[in-house]
Amino acid sequence: MAEIIAILNQKGGCGKTTTAVNLSAALALMGRKVLVIDMDPQGNATTGLGIQKNAVEDTIYSVLTGDVPMQNAVVNTEVPGLDMIPSNISLSGAEIELSKEVGYHAILDMAMDGVSQGYDYIFLDVPPSLGILTINCLVAANSIIIPIQAEFYALEGMADLLEAIQLVETRLNSPAPIKGILLTLYDARTRLGRDVYENVKQYFGETEHIFSTTIPRNVKLAEAPSHGKPCVTYDEESKGSRAYLELAGEIINMEDREDNK
Numbered sequence: 001m002a003e004i005i006a007i008l009n010q011k012g013g014c015g016k017t018t019t020a021v022n023l024s025a026a027l028a029l030m031g032r033k034v035l036v037i038d039m040d041p042q043g044n045a046t047t048g049l050g051i052q053k054n055a056v057e058d059t060i061y062s063v064l065t066g067d068v069p070m071q072n073a074v075v076n077t078e079v080p081g082l083d084m085i086p087s088n089i090s091l092s093g094a095e096i097e098l099s100k101e102v103g104y105h106a107i108l109d110m111a112m113d114g115v116s117q118g119y120d121y122i123f124l125d126v127p128p129s130l131g132i133l134t135i136n137c138l139v140a141a142n143s144i145i146i147p148i149q150a151e152f153y154a155l156e157g158m159a160d161l162l163e164a165i166q167l168v169e170t171r172l173n174s175p176a177p178i179k180g181i182l183l184t185l186y187d188a189r190t191r192l193g194r195d196v197y198e199n200v201k202q203y204f205g206e207t208e209h210i211f212s213t214t215i216p217r218n219v220k221l222a223e224a225p226s227h228g229k230p231c232v233t234y235d236e237e238s239k240g241s242r243a244y245l246e247l248a249g250e251i252i253n254m255e256d257r258e259d260n261k
């Protein structure tokens with residue numbers, strides 16, 4: 001069974017999609033079978049993995065509304081071992097439609113039964129809100145990665161995010177532990193970067209794992225999506241790619257530890 005990991009932070013632009021695309025591609029390059037599910041109506045992960053979001057037949061929207069089984073919406077990407085389920089703006093209607101269904105929190109979770117066996121990892125690229133799509137991601141997930149952008153407002157909204165995770169655990173009886181906190185857009189040379197890192201350590205240090213890999217601000221990471229490729233295949237020598245490959249290594253090491261338990 002796959003480990004289902006939600007890349008979560010309701011703050012916009014903190015590197016969720018960049019992480020979903022590049023971490024999944026890095027793990028696929030290291031021999032894992034990986035699926036990315038684009039849960040954001042913006043469809044950025046879809047475009048970033050080279051899929052024409054408005055030309056695809058089936059999207060995650062058709063899956064959530066019950067029109068097609070999840071297996072049928074899976075498309076291959078250019079990266080061997082990496083598949084995805086695309087999304088586009090049609091998904092923006094899902095929040096309201098799903099809210100009318102009984103058990104709407106668990107629609108994604110239930111739809112995943114048919115695909116989970118075929119993968120080592122399934123990454124959910126979560127939209128920047130705490131709405132119904134995000135709650136569906138939390139219910140479906142086995143664990144969570146929280147990317148935090150190294151900027152002045154980095155921890156604003158974090159209490160709400162942690163509360164949402166907590167509520168899904170207690171009220172919906174669906175715990176998803178935090179696998180790690182990931183510092184993104186990080187520049188260790190600046191005072192601000194170092195200060196934010198210290199704050200994040202103080203906030204989470206005692207309770208949660210902070211990945212030892214940090215993701216630098218790197219223009220290749222921002223360029224790669226316009227070529228429809230993950231940065232790790234677009235320019236594998238770039239600093240950004242090397243960071244995501246290192247992060248993939250860290251995730252694989254966690255695997256080994258869990259196997260030895």
Ligand SMILES: Nc1ncnc2c1ncn2[C@@H]1O[C@H](COP(=O)(O)OP(=O)(O)OP(=O)(O)O)[C@@H](O)[C@H]1O
Pocket residue numbers: 010011012013014015016017018019040042044126127128184185186215216217218219221222223225240
């Ligand atoms: N480490 C980085 N270095 C340089 N640019 C980056 C980096 N990470 C992300 N970006 C760029 O910053 C912007 C926001 O990143 P991204 O789309 O990954 O964030 P997001 O959290 O998914 O945003 P949203 O909340 O809108 O879904 C994008 O233009 C992306 O290319």
Ligand SMILES: [Mg+2]
Pocket residue numbers: 016017018040044125126127
């Ligand atoms: Mg995004």
